[in-house]
Amino acid sequence: MPNNQFKRGELYSVINGMASIAVARRLQKNFRQAGLEITIEQWSILYHLWKEDCLSQQELCVRTFRDKPSITRLIDNLEKQGLVNRHPSPTDRRINLVCLTEAARGLQELTLQLANQTMEEALTGIAKQDVEIVKKVLQQVYDNLK
Amino acid sequence: MPNNQFKRGELYSVINGMASIAVARRLQKNFRQAGLEITIEQWSILYHLWKEDCLSQQELCVRTFRDKPSITRLIDNLEKQGLVNRHPSPTDRRINLVCLTEAARGLQELTLQLANQTMEEALTGIAKQDVEIVKKVLQQVYDNLK
DNA sequence: GGCATATAGTTAGTTATGCAACTATTTTCA
DNA sequence: TGAAAATAGTTGCATAACTAACTATATGCC
Helix, strand or coil: CCCCCCCCCHHHHHHCCCHHHHHHHHHHHHHHCCCCCCCHHHHHHHHHHHHHCEEEEEHHHHHHHHHHHHHHHHHHHHCCCCCEEEEEECCCCCEEEEEECHHCCCCCHHHHHHHHHHHHHHCCCCCCCHHHHHHHHHHHHHHCCC | CCCCCCCCHHHHHHHCCHHHHHHHHHHHHHHCCCCCCCCHHHHHHHHHHHHCCCCEEEHHHHHCCHHHHHHHHHHHHHHHHHCCEEEEHHHHHHHHEEEEHHHCCCCCCHHHHHHHHHHHCCCCCCCCHHHHHHHHHHHHHHHCCC
């Protein structure tokens, strides 16, 4: 296999995203053990709303790297659980603004603490400068493909 | 937020697995453009069978980091497409051995070439030694959490 | 030998993703 | 101004993941 700088065995786990799947599973487990009912995907929506509340669904698509139907259904489920509400935009009738409820605001501190704890479990024994390199490389990969 | 060496903004994209999702989407797109009907998940099963044919479903669970129901359904779908067959193990009647068909063997060369091409697109402009660090760190993350 | 336990695989239910097609509204521009 | 194009969101269909509960077979051990 000429012109191929990557051996096969190395290819698989990168494509498979082993590491990020393992992190997501551990975070979900940590949520469950803390008695939290939400999924990681739902949490990722809340995460962006905690940073900036009342985003449009389109903006959530961009920030969470998901397509529109995925966001529609995540918001449906979050709305059922009473964690967000859709409010029509006053200036553009096509737009829903997705806003946090009080219940969702109450989850912020605990879930962010669990997320930080999970990342610490994941990164145990890894040098800080290596983490920096990983972040840089993964960002470059994303930019190469977007 | 004491005892936390990672700032919040950095957390999200790692958990989200942005980069590996982007790679998987691109690989799927490259398959589709080449006229291939299989999903990345189905391909990942074939990938392991090309390395060693006639594995048990349990062994595929281990090698692909999936649970048993996921493998059951992936094999169901691959069987429908005529790419694998289930053969009862001669020594243990609980076990199905999953074996490639001729049609599946015919996909090996093209799909591995597309996978390599996709990785080259993904890793454009990234130093070889940085790729090595990423692989090492992601393996460590996986080991920390498994 | 026979019961308890472990292992391999399947089924059912919920959530999530990707794609295509659709509705409603807004913007563009001839 | 008014038709075409762009944008925001939803719906339907297929695939895949996780959990829990289930069946069938094999193993361990008294």
